[in-house]
Structure formats: C-alpha cells, structure tokens
Amino acid sequence: xxxxxxxxxxxxxxxxxxxxxxxxxxxxxxxxxxxxxxxxxxxxxxxxxxxxxxxxxxxxxxxxxxxxxxxxxxxxxxxxxxxxxxxxxxxxxxxxxxxxxxxxxxxxxxxxxxxxxxxxxxxxxxxxxxxxxxxxxxxxxxxxxxxxxxxxxxxxxxxxxxxxxxxxxxxxxxxxxxxxxxxxxxxxxxxxxxxxxxxxxxxxxxxxxxxxxxxxxxxxxxxxxxxxxxxxxxxxxxxxxxxxxxxxxxxxxxxxxxxxxxxxxxxxxxxxxxxxxxxxxxxxxxxxxxxxxxxxxxxxxx
Amino acid sequence: xxxxxxxxxxxxxxxxxxxxxxxxxxxxxxxxxxxxxxxxxxxxxxxxxxxxxxxxxxxxxxxxxxxxxxxxxxxxxxxxxxxxxxxxxxxxxxxxxxxxxxxxxxxxxxxxxxxxxxxxxxxxxxxxxxxxxxxxxxxxxxxxxxxxxxxxxxxxxxxxxxxxxxxxxxxxxxxxxxxxxxxxxxxxxxxxxxxxxxxxxxxxxxxxxxxxxxxxxxxxxxxxxxxxxxxxxxxxxx
Numbered sequence: 211x212x213x214x215x216x217x218x219x220x221x222x223x224x225x226x227x228x229x230x231x232x233x234x235x236x237x238x239x240x241x242x243x244x245x246x247x248x249x250x251x252x253x254x255x256x257x258x259x260x261x262x263x264x265x266x267x268x269x270x271x272x273x274x275x276x277x278x279x280x281x282x283x284x285x286x287x288x289x290x291x292x293x294x295x296x297x298x299x300x301x302x303x304x305x306x307x308x309x310x311x312x313x314x315x316x317x318x319x320x321x322x323x324x325x326x327x328x329x330x331x332x333x334x335x336x337x338x339x340x341x342x343x344x345x346x347x348x349x350x351x352x353x354x355x356x357x358x359x360x361x362x363x364x365x366x367x368x369x370x371x372x373x374x375x376x377x378x379x380x381x382x383x384x385x386x387x388x389x390x391x392x393x394x395x396x397x398x399x400x401x402x403x404x405x406x407x408x409x410x411x412x413x414x415x416x417x418x419x420x421x422x423x424x425x426x427x428x429x430x431x432x433x434x435x436x437x438x439x440x441x442x443x444x445x446x447x448x449x450x451x452x453x454x455x456x457x458x459x460x461x462x463x464x465x466x467x468x469x470x471x472x473x474x475x476x477x478x479x480x481x482x483x484x485x486x487x488x489x490x491x492x493x494x495x496x497x498x499x500x501x502x503x504x505x506x507x508x509x510x511x512x
Numbered sequence: 513x514x515x516x517x518x519x520x521x522x523x524x525x526x527x528x529x530x531x532x533x534x535x536x537x538x539x540x541x542x543x544x545x546x547x548x549x550x551x552x553x554x555x556x557x558x559x560x561x562x563x564x565x566x567x568x569x570x571x572x573x574x575x576x577x578x579x580x581x582x583x584x585x586x587x588x589x590x591x592x593x594x595x596x597x598x599x600x601x602x603x604x605x606x607x608x609x610x611x612x613x614x615x616x617x618x619x620x621x622x623x624x625x626x627x628x629x630x631x632x633x634x635x636x637x638x639x640x641x642x643x644x645x646x647x648x649x650x651x652x653x654x655x656x657x658x659x660x661x662x663x664x665x666x667x668x669x670x671x672x673x674x675x676x677x678x679x680x681x682x683x684x685x686x687x688x689x690x691x692x693x694x695x696x697x698x699x700x701x702x703x704x705x706x707x708x709x710x711x712x713x714x715x716x717x718x719x720x721x722x723x724x725x726x727x728x729x730x731x732x733x734x735x736x737x738x739x740x741x742x743x744x745x746x747x748x749x750x
Binding site for chain 2: 375376377378379386387388389390391392393394466471472506
C-alpha cells in the first residue's frame with residue numbers, strides 16, 4: 211500500500227543483473243533506456259571472488275531480516291560468477307514506504323516498478339509461473355549505491371558521480387578542469403584511445419581518429435562498432451553505448467548546436483600538433499565521417 | 513576596421529535573466545585591448561559556461577579562448593586571445609576578492625548583487641539592461657579600491673575625489689558611511705609587529721617642587737641656548 215507519497219531530489223541508484231540473467235542483458239538495457247526517468251551513467255561487468263561475498267556485500271544494507279535474506283539468496287549460490295552493475299541517474303525517484311512489519315522500508319517507486327517489470331518478463335518460470343529466483347536486484351536507497359561503489363573499488367563512492375566540471379558538463383570520470391582552451395583544430399589532428407584484448411584483460415592504444423572502431427563503424431561497416439562494443443562494454447567501456455544510439459547520433463548530430471550547445475569534444479594535448487580525445491569520440495567520428503575539416507574542441511590541462 | 517574586436521553586447525543581451533553585477537563599468541560596451549570586466553555572480557560555473565557558449569563563434573574568427581580557475585574555483589578568468597595576447601578578459605567572482613589593506617565582511621558580496629541596479633544599453637540589435645552596483649555600493653567599491661591600491665597606484669586617489677564630489681555625500685543623503693562602517697573594518701596587525709608602546713601615566717608629576725623651584729634657572733638656560741642657536745643660524749645668512 212502506498213502511503214505518504216512524496217517527491218525527492220534526483221539521486222543515484224543501481225541495478226544488478228545476476229549471472230543467470232546475463233542473456234537478457236540487451237533487453238534489460240533497452241527497458242531502462244526507454245524509461246525517461248532514468249539515465250544510465252555507468253555499466254560494469256564484475257567477476258566476484260565468491261558469489262557469497264558479493265551477496266553479503268549487496269544485502270548488508272538491506273532492510274529485510276537476515277533469515278529472510280538467507281532464503282532469498284540461496285539460489286544465487288548456483289548462478290554464474292559474473293554479474294553486471296548498471297548505475298543510473300534517477301531523475302524522478304518517487305520515494306515512498308513499502309512493505310509491512312519488519313519488512314517496512316523506504317524505496318523508489320520508479321526503480322521498484324521497473325525492477326518488477328523486468329522480473330515478470332525474465333525471471334525463471336516454473337509451471338508457467340514466475341519464480342522468485344530474481345535475475346535482477348536494485349538499490350533501495352542512494353546509501354546502498356554509495357556502499358556498492360566503494361565495494362567495487364571506487365573510493366569516493368557516490369561522489370564519483372556528483373563531482374564533475376559544471377562549466378564543461380564533463381562525464382563523471384573526468385576531474386574538474388582548471389585550465390581550458392577552446393581551439394579550432396583540424397579533424398585529422400585528433401587521436402583517440404581504443405581497447406585491445408577483452409573485457410577483463412585489455413590494453414589501451416592511442417590511434418588516429420580515422421582508425422577507430424567508431425569511425426570505421428560509420429565508414430566501413432557498423433558491425434565493426436557493434437562487435438567492439440559487445441567485447442568491451444562493462445570493461446574499459448563503462449558508458450551506455452549502443453549501435454542504435456550511435457546511428458541516431460550520426461543522423462541528428464548538430465555539434466555545439468541547440469541540443470549539444472555546451473557539449474564540447476574534450477581533448478588533452480598529445481603533441482604540439484595533435485589532440486587526444488578524452489570525451490566525445492563518437493561525435494568526432496560522426497564529424498569526420500561527414501567530412502567536416504575543422505572543429506572547435508575544448509582542450510584541458512591542470 | 514580591426515576584425516579582432518569583441519562585441520560585448522552579444523554576450524550580455526542573452527544574459528539578461530542571469531543574476532550578476534558588473535563591478536567596474538568603464539566604457540561599456542566599448543573596451544580597450546587588454547582590459548577586463550569584473551563580474552560578481554552566484555553561479556560562477558553556469559555564467560562561465562554561458563560566456564564560452566556565446567563566445568565560441570569568435571574561435572572561428574581567429575580568437576583563442578582560455579579559461580582558468582583560481583582560488584579553489586571561486587574565481588574564473590575567461591580570456592579572449594588574439595595572436596597570443598589578451599584582447600579581453602571576463603573576470604568572474606563567486607565571492608569577494610581578497611584584500612590586503614582592508615577587511616570586508618564576506619556578506620558584502622551578496623549585498624552588492626542583491627542591491628544591483630539595471631542600466632539600459634542601446635545596441636544595434638536592441639535595447640537591453642545590464643546590472644551594476646547601486647550608487648552606495650559603487651562608492652564603497654571605489655573606496656576599497658583606493659585603500660587597497662593607492663600606495664602602489666597613486667591614480668587611485670581619483671576614486672576619493674569622485675566620492676567627495678557626489679552631491680549629498682557630506683550631508684548623509686547617500687548612506688555611504690553607514691554601509692561602509694557596517695561592512696568594513698581595519699586590517700588585523702600582523703603577528704611580527706611589536707606591540708605599540710602605550711605611554712603610562714607618570715607616577716609622579718612631571719613638574720615637582722624641586723623642578724619648580726629650579727625652573728627660573730633652568731628656564732633661563734633653555735632660553736639662552738635656544739637664542740644662541742637662533743642667532744647663529746641668522747648670522748650665516750647675513
């Protein structure tokens with residue numbers, strides 16, 4: 211029963227796809243993307259040392275009594291030891307009280323409804339009915355998100371997402387920039403980093419923009435880009451990349467125009483005549499594909 | 513016509529709804545190369561973002577735009593450079609600048625912004641408003657400038673002359689003194705200064721009876737010595 215319906219400011223939550231739900235990964239990503247109350251900000255694949263430790267970490271901040279959790283999580287001990295964390299910005303949490311007695315707790319209705327939708331569709335079934343061997347878990351509070359980030363090795367916890375350069379609207383993984391230069395540069399002076407190897411064992415290589423999977427995806431075959439994303443998403447690639455989004459971008463990009471007004475391609479100096487892209491590789495690839503010769507970039511330094 | 517000239521109207525027309533105050537308005541919207549404009553604003557990052565957005569067209573015209581954060585992000589310089597030299601600078605403040613020779617309450621920053629007044633500017637495109645300090649705050653800011661810099665820049669005395677020339681300043685019609693006294697104090701003494709020696713009240717009267725009785729003789733001697741000294745000086749001119 212819903213009581214005391216009240217709104218809360220934007221907050222950060224996460225979803226966790228357990229090992230037996232990984233085959234539905236793309237469908238789950240699409241469901242989250244379709245919900246305009248949520249924005250995916252980080253995707254992480256994780257192989258825990260033991261699934262028991264992970265379950266303990268996930269549920270250590272849970273509201274439910276311990277005995278209930280033991281029953282609830284027993285099935286997880288037999289699932290594959292690989293999970294996906296999907297961290298989201300929850301623009302419209304709709305925080306409310308749910309449950310009764312010792313199970314009464316505060317939760318985001320936005321997260322709860324989506325979680326139930328995903329469970330209804332993809333939880334294992336027995337005799338045609340949905341089982342409670344959930345393929346997905348989600349946070350009840352931002353505190354749980356903070357705790358899980360620290361468990362995964364992000365010492366700053368939730369501050370990882372909250373501290374960013376508001377002048378450039380930088381992504382979370384970039385520090386605040388003390389020195390910025392807006393420059394007009396030739397597209398063929400742009401370099402980028404690309405991953406080689408696999409999701410868990412990779413190296414980063416710096417290459418010219420026109421040799422990147424992003425540019426080749428547009429200029430040669432989009433499957434080059436798709437295969438690159440599938441191999442590295444959740445590893446060196448932690449943002450929400452998808453082929454559909456990239457093709458939409460290629461069609462609609464108006465760089466530094468109305469919808470991308472303050473979204474500069476951000477670089478650092480690679481050499482006196484070259485610029486290494488830190489953020490905006492997809493936009494740069496689209497501009498290069500469209501034969502734009504010069505673009506404005508924001509070059510940062512500290 | 514020099515193509516490397518900024519049209520400051522283009523920056524401030526879209527900013528009419530922002531909360532800011534231009535502190536030193538000289539010949540706006542005209543400027544001389546190498547000059548700057550000081551702006552107090554609450555949201556320094558957003559204001560800087562607006563300046564970059566509005567200014568990026570100049571990058572296509574050959575300018576380079578650089579931005580520097582100072583003082584833990586409480587001050588941002590946005591420079592428009594032409595051939596490596598600063599053509600113009602936007603100096604954005606999120607709090608009061610630091611002063612060495614005068615102490616000002618931090619809350620004066622908000623007071624300046626909250627009491628700002630609008631000034632109409634006519635441009636080719638339209639007539640719009642910019643925001644500047646109220647008359648009282650303008651006088652206080654000039655006073656602070658004078659106190660802070662007059663020993664290094666004697667021209668700053670012009671600020672004092674300006675203050676004194678305002679009609680009504682001497683008769684309290686402009687509440688300049690009241691607000692000044694509310695927000696400003698003398699600077700603290702640095703730790704390495706010796707304490708000022710305070711003269712103690714003498715335990716004995718300076719002129720005691722013995723001195724008093726001897727005064728005629730002592731007085732005669734003093735006057736004699738002074739007279740001799742004076743005559744000696746005069747004789748050198750005769």
